[in-house]
Amino acid sequence: MSDQTPLHPVVAEVTATIIERSRESRARYLARIEAMRAEGPGRGKLSCANWAHAFAASPGEDRLRALDPQAPNIGIVSAYNDMLSAHQPLEDYPRIIKAAARKAGATAQFAGGVPAMCDGVTQGRPGMELSLFSRDVIALATGVALSHDAFDAVIMLGVCDKIVPGLVIGGLAYGWLPTILMPAGPMTSGLPNSEKARIRGLYAEGRIGRDELLAAEQASYHGPGTCTFYGTANSNQMLMELMGLHLPGSAFVTPGTPLREALVAHSAIRAAQIGVKSDDWTAMGHVIDEKAIVNGVVGLMATGGSTNHCLHLPAMAAAAGIRLTLEDMDALSRVTPLMARVYPNGQADVNHFQAAGGLAFVTRELLAAGLLHEDVRTVVGPGLSRYTQEPVLDGDTLVWRDGARESGDFAVLRPASDPFEREGGLRLLRGPLGRAVIKVSAVKPDHRIVTAPAVVFDNQDDYLAAFKRGELDRDCVAVVRFQGPRANGMPELHSLTPPLSVLQDRGCKVALVTDGRMSGASGKVPAAIHVTPEALNGGALARVRDGDVITLDAEAGTLTIAVDPAEFAARTPAAPPPDGIGHGRELFASLRSLAGAADAGASVLFEN
Incomplete structure (x- = not known):
């Protein structure tokens, strides 16, 4: 090819x-x-x-x-x-x-x-x-x-x-x-993703109890195989x-x-x-x-x-x-069409994606568009063209045959020439707050630019408590810092997704800015994640204060703060919270001290 x-x-x-x-x-x-x-x-x-x-x-x-x-x-x-x-x-x-x-x-x-x-x-x-x-x-x-x-x-x-x-x-x-x-x-399909998201939102608002949430989760994750x-x-x-x-x-x-x-x-x-x-x-x-x-x-x-x-x-x-x-990744994203809508970027799951044509179709289309090295x-x-084939059983014999040449469901999988979007799913953000990553494939275009006052937290539990107290029912950029690899191992902050989604659904302009991770399930709320340098390692997030106006612009690829640069640089950085112990965290203290920057892979094994 x-x-x-x-x-x-x-x-x-x-x-x-x-x-x-x-x-x-x-x-x-x-x-x-x-x-x-x-x-x-x-x-x-x-x-x-x-x-x-x-x-x-x-x-x-x-x-x-x-x-x-x-x-x-x-x-x-x-x-x-x-x-x-x-x-x-x-x-x-x-x-x-x-x-x-x-x-x-x-x-x-x-x-x-x-x-x-x-x-x-x-x-x-x-x-x-x-x-x-x-x-x-x-x-x-x-x-x-x-x-x-x-x-x-x-x-x-x-x-x-x-x-x-x-x-x-x-x-x-x-x-x-x-x-x-x-x-x-993957495991076989369970509860539809739209229903799962709806029930999680109701639980975040306190409108249903734990029993109802657990029943929905068990219907979603119900057997052997990948989620x-x-x-x-x-x-x-x-x-x-x-x-x-x-x-x-x-x-x-x-x-x-x-x-x-x-x-x-x-x-x-x-x-x-x-x-x-x-x-x-x-x-x-x-x-x-x-x-x-x-x-x-x-x-x-x-x-x-x-x-x-x-x-x-x-x-x-x-x-x-x-x-x-x-x-490199940002440059490739800018020329790669978004061909799939699979939850959290859509409502289908990977079994639906596979039935619609799956990776054999994606590989064929990207090769034909000159976007992959064959x-x-x-x-x-x-030759990568071998991966345009799919395995099947011919009796008891395993053989490979040509995969789908056309999508079986345009709501889930589209050709490179007629994609969901002309650019790929991830982008790089840069600005005075550092370098960050945002997943735009799940974020609607009218939510990709947010300007709002910062509300600053040093851990996700404080954010969740403030949400439950009703203190965040307004336009805001949630800054959750000291979540980088050297601070606490860079945990995923997926627990923030349901309350942020609730605020967005209420009409609030909201975004998340963090030096932590938001997981592969990053959803519909714009989130600038992996901010580097991290707050513990001289990063600008340590100098952000409540009320600072932050702009996350996924279209322009910028992450800015409306504070005079000289004033911002003169601020005393916030002190990090105490180092976590218990649950094995103390065993990883040496790894945290050696961790490289998130934008270089956050590894302890290689020079960054």
């Missing part, structure tokens, strides 16, 4: 800029990969005693195969736990993978597990302050799982918010190993497809189906085919290159994906020696 459709000049320019900016760091990374591959596969480096230890507990068939120097050994890294709906199905996947590996003449071993926490469970609770840093903990745990150096390829099992970025970052440290990501897929709104978890799956780490079309196949099981089994077959010793060696560090990163960003913008990936994409890129900036490596071979 790249021969037929010239690459969009902005996509070409941004890609060239990233390549030049990353030249030295990427070269060092690639040299490391080549050096490690040159050492040979794991069993070639391990002593007989090492290798015997590695297979001491394996069943007889696998122990015999371990004697074959040509038999690939596949490592499995999993985020399984049975508390989280998205990860509960992963319990059976190692068994399926091991059986398929044996049929392919390989062995597979469960190399290690990584933690998996759910932002939906910890939302508004102290545990949310551990959430962002769980990504880097997962990366470290992945490194430990692969440290035995006994593998020719890797299959990673994970789905949700910080889990997939953490697996990718950890996997890229072993970037010479071919690596396939395998998710569980069906288009938040960070499902944005993760989109990214893994567009970046070439999935088997094509595996993102949104529901768990517990024959097709899902067939995909899991085929991941083992494919991993064996592209292992370190094979002629088709496909290193993870080669798949994730500058073009793959750009493809991921374009996919994020075209589908109205999660704001959390303004943190995760720069961090994942850095793990591969690639330097991605918010300016000439990339993927785990199924060269």
Whole structure:
């Protein structure tokens, strides 16, 4: 397709800029990969005693195969736990993978597990302050799982918010190993999203009780699989497809189906085919290159994906020696059409999106528009056009066929030539208050410019209390500060969404400005999030006072304050609240002190 459709000049320019900016760091990374591959596969480096230890507990068939120097050994890294709906199905996947590996003449071993926490469970609770840093903990745990150096390829099992970025970052440290990501897929559809939002609003206003709210939530989140709104978890799956780490079309196949099981089994077959010793060696560090990163960003913008990936994409890129900036992402968003309306950007869920054409249709359209790099490596071979296909079962045989060429529902999915909007879902804001990100795909145009007096809070609980006391029923810009990565781990502030939405529905001009996160479920209220520098680290939010007039202008890309610059600079910054302890937060104090800036990924693992 790249021969037929010239690459969009902005996509070409941004890609060239990233390549030049990353030249030295990427070269060092690639040299490391080549050096490690040159050492040979794991069993070639391990002593007989090492290798015997590695297979001491394996069943007889696998122990015999371990004697074959040509038999690939596949490592499995999993985020399984049975508390989280998205990860509960992963319990059976190692068994399926091991059986398929044996049929392919390989062995597979469960190399290690990584933690998996759910932002939906910890939302508004102290545990949310551990959430962002769980990504880097997962990366470290992945490194430990692969440290035995006994593998020719890797299959990673994970789905949700910080889990997939953490697996990718950890996997890229072993970037010479071919690596396939395998998710569980979304749960079946439950309570319609419009009804869920309505009930949450009623609860925020105090018009219904907890029992009614809980009944609605249980009807929404009701079975195994990913939550069906288009938040960070499902944005993760989109990214893994567009970046070439999935088997094509595996993102949104529901768990517990024959097709899902067939995909899991085929991941083992494919991993064996592209292992370190094979002629088709496909290193993870080669798949994730500058073009793959750009493809991921374009996919994020075209589908109205999660704001959390303004943190995760720069961090994942850095793990591969690639330097991605918010300016790069903003430039790509400005030329990428918004093709999807999936909750919270619309009322449909991801199952509806998949039925309307899904990622195969999106990929086909973006390639045809010259907005994606087709000439990339993927785990199924060269060329992104392979991801315009969808998996199906022909009897018991897994095959791929061309995906939809037309949208099945124009209310959910539209072609690139006739999109919902001409620009993508995320934008960069700049001004005297710092640099911030805003998700505009869910915000109606008449709410994208807000000028109002600031009401300042140092935590979300104080804001919620003020709302319940009726003190915020007016035009206002809620400033919730000291929520950055160094202050308290940068928790999601999704609990603010229902009351802010209520105020907006009452006719108030409202917006949120924060150095915290607002999650993949960022909704209809304009929110300038990830403000950098953060308040604790010299950021301007520490000098904002009640009554200061702030303008959030998503159209112009600005975030300004109507205070004389000299007066503003002379103000004494507000003192941060006491450091949180309890609920494990004290264990993460060292990580908070090391955290980089949000606009560079907020990582503790890389220089920012």
